[in-house]
Amino acid sequence: MARKTGSHAEITGPRIRAAALRLFAAEGFAAVSMRRIAAEVGVQAGALYLYTPDKQSLLFELMKEHLDAVWEAWQAEDEGGDPVARLERFARFHIRFHLERPEAVFIAYMELRNLEPENFAVIEGLRGRYETALEDILKDGRETGAFDIPDTKLAAMAIIAMLTGVTTWYREGGRLGRADVAEIYAGMALGAVRGRTGA
Template structure:
């Protein structure tokens, strides 16, 4: 009976250690880059022997893959459960959601884009597939808006990537307490996105108005 009782405790302890490994690795990767970080440094931050890390992540590459896939999984789940009671325009919903989510996770955003190049081909394919799933959300919004005459775009997928790149860049320069609030940033970027996809006639009216 004692052995049975200790199994959940052992499992919980292992999960907690894995969580701490992810947290330490995330901090290290964001600060100095994946290539400069050793498993020994991560183990030291967690407070375990280097060999203990291999019970959870066989290689440093496995940690990076886990971090990047977890980021995309959490992002997609957050979108699926998001509530937009104040906004009815799908494009506005996406822009505001993307900015808010990413501003709260600057380290995750940084390594998710900067460390893609360090993924092995198979792992890169896994992460890239999840990124395409997220991009497809915005692409669908743009394609529907274009079919209804509300947007004027030449290539929905290219426009999607341009918009996401612009929005994702915000955490690299935004600092809390600056001259712009998060709400003001959302409003400014939403205006820029709308101008990017607006029909020429609407753009002309905005400029002359």
């Protein structure tokens, strides 16, 4: 099929992904057809297949793009050093990064069930990479005595779930700004792992 005049991969491809992101987040992956995505972009349904093999591939690409982005951003943010400071930094980073991408966050967590097994395995690996980065911080804190944690993996999962939950309720213009929310949640993350003595 010939590509329409004025339709360029560097323009249409991102527009397709952006439209799919909005629609999957608003209506759910299963409810959105390729024809619906094409209508949103303003192209013929057949034109989508110039940019993606199928809807499953589109979902996988969106998830992978998000998880690669969060990993790269955290790698640039993490300065190492004291585990207490790193945990605070991680909490603030996670909230700041994810509040800017609520649709991508929703899809990355809620649409895992719609991934085919091979794609699921890749996405789980990318999620695990980020979760392990937090667990390593918690392990360091436990080894130095800064944190009192019986199970670092469980604690990492609980902290990420708490931090990610902000994207479901936060609204711009509310009582607290993003920086305020990040500060409070960083304190709660520390409180969850420091034990009763506040070591």
